[in-house]
Amino acid sequence: MKYTAARWLLAGAIAGAAPLHALEGETGIHDPSTVIVHAGRYYTYGTGGLPILSSDDGWTWQRQGTVMASLPGGKPGETTLARGGNNSWAPDVIRVGAQYFMYYSAPGTQPKSAIGLLVGRTLDPASPDYGWRDAGPVVWSDGIEDSNAIDPGVLLAPDGRLWLTYGSYFGFIRLVELDPATGLRRYPDRPPLNVAINSEASIPIYHDGWFYLLVTHGSCCQGANSTYNIRVGRARKVTGPYLDNMGIDMLEGGGKLFAASRGRHVGPGHFGLLDLGQGVQKFSLHYEADLDRGGISVLDIRPLLWRDGWPIAGDNFVAGTYTIESARTGTVLELAVQGFPVGGFRPRRGGPPAPPEAGPPIADQDSAQVAGKWPATTSVRLAPAMLQAQQKWAIAPVANAGGYPGSPYFRITIAGTERSLTAIKGGELEGRPFTGAAEQLWRIDQLTDGSYRIGPKSVPDNTDALVLSAVGSSMPTLAKFDAASDRQRWQLEAP
């Protein structure tokens, strides 16, 4: 019943609109941790003292100092310094029970390195409970062995077991099991398990009976000349073997491409899973160079799709003119106005069709041709797609209106008019002149099957999170999202 990612990718290509910035605000970061939510706020941490980036909506980000500044001397503890060195790079963070475990790279002269653990109870620097306890090194490399203990990635598996992968370009990517009570190694006397080789930013995730190991290949730190790209292999067991789509073991350099440079963003790396629930998954990453920001390294959050058992890197929604088609009914959203056939009315022909005779091209229909007598406010409905003006929605980001993880809010307006999709009392819909009110700001989340969930920022007199829903073949409404149904799944395609 689900739409395919391939269909969405085609739609995106047809739309052809310019991509958005990678997030807003203070987004400069390198080697970001997995984006994590604490008390309704989003957090990520990066290289260079573990700088804190946080956001109340996942779209606009602010810097809030560094984690290391809260530690004695602003540096790793003595044991970690002895095993590694006085650096703090590329962390990953996870909540286990009431504790937050932050794993960070503390390299010395690589490949002599260590991964240190900090334990805290809150991520909010303003909280009286804020603070990090140095729990010492978790794993390390002695500078001789075939591994470089940096770039931690942590997974809490569905069975409650906690796993850490780490490593870099000096040999193996390694896996150890952690104790969920302490965050330290569960079996410190057992040798780590090699699961991949010569990669960076490894992190395991779990999806639908498979473990996936995401890694970053290529080189970093050269701005737009960086070749970072994200690769993936999968295994039935967390311990591997992790094979790519061609059956090549990641221990032998395998890895299916997950994300490469695109558009204005060069060198994606450091995957982190952000599962928002109800069929919405996103991933955090950094780009080595954002060409729209002078080539600095920045954070981004993008949709995560799944196809044929493999993760697919989606793109955040781009502005353009679209039809909004119900996955349930195949009908499209339109203003409830009298439609005019593209190219004008024609007499109904009886009997069999006449032999085809090609005529001159018929121009597209736009609102200027037909909207003269449309009322300023109309209801909306679903109807068969006819390429008519009342079915063509211009979807554009709204500046300074906030957003959600990865995207700003959008306005959804009939192209060439100000008639905008508006949530009204009772959880219904109308087309009204655009004012910028919250009920005219729309969140567009791509679901893991490639279709979209579309919901207003707020609904008058309603505190529930409602989304666009096809209650019948010709009737749209607002309803709570049901991930198991196609009612609230929509396809956005070029008309």
Added chain:
Amino acid sequence: MKPLLIASSFALATAFAPARAEAPRPAPTTLKSPTGSTQRVDARGFIHRWLVLEPVPVPGRLTEAAVEEALQTAPLPEQDALPRDGETVRLGGATPKWHALETINYNLNLYHFAWSLSQPTSNVLFWVTTTVDSPGELRNVRLAIGSNAASRWWLNGEPVIALNDDRQAVIDDGVSRRITLRKGRNVIRAAIINGGGATDFCARFLDEHDQPVKGLEVAL
């Protein structure tokens, strides 16, 4: 992190620092000296025996132009015979030595090789060569290699593969056009250029169905 930081600190330091007096490092665990005159390629067609020249410092840039410049900086003298284990070559102001090696893995870990000799592993060029004896003429085969990082490959003196940029050694990453392996001895020569971090390579031949060629004997 990260190759470039590595290159700017550790790698550069190790690549160009004068050799320090230090205790000999342990022998690489993945490499050994060949025994016996020949060795058949393995079940997946990979070649395990190579003559490897000690690394030659070059700028660690890996663009096509930079790789070509590195090859000009450290050209391997043409010679008819395969070098012998322990033989030295005059390259620039240095006299690197050839080492006959057999890797226990499908790939040959150049990082292990150089590190064990207290030689630089970053911003270097490695020359490698070997021969494969084919029992008969084999048409429409391809040389298939993986290299970390950039590399150039020649078969019987003809250039067949060129890979640029920083990259992992992925099996069958660089593949030649269809070529003919002549009956008897065929010479493979390659240059692998590394920027920072690990460095290794692997090589095999694929038949016209993209399956490994298994009946080849490797001799040094």
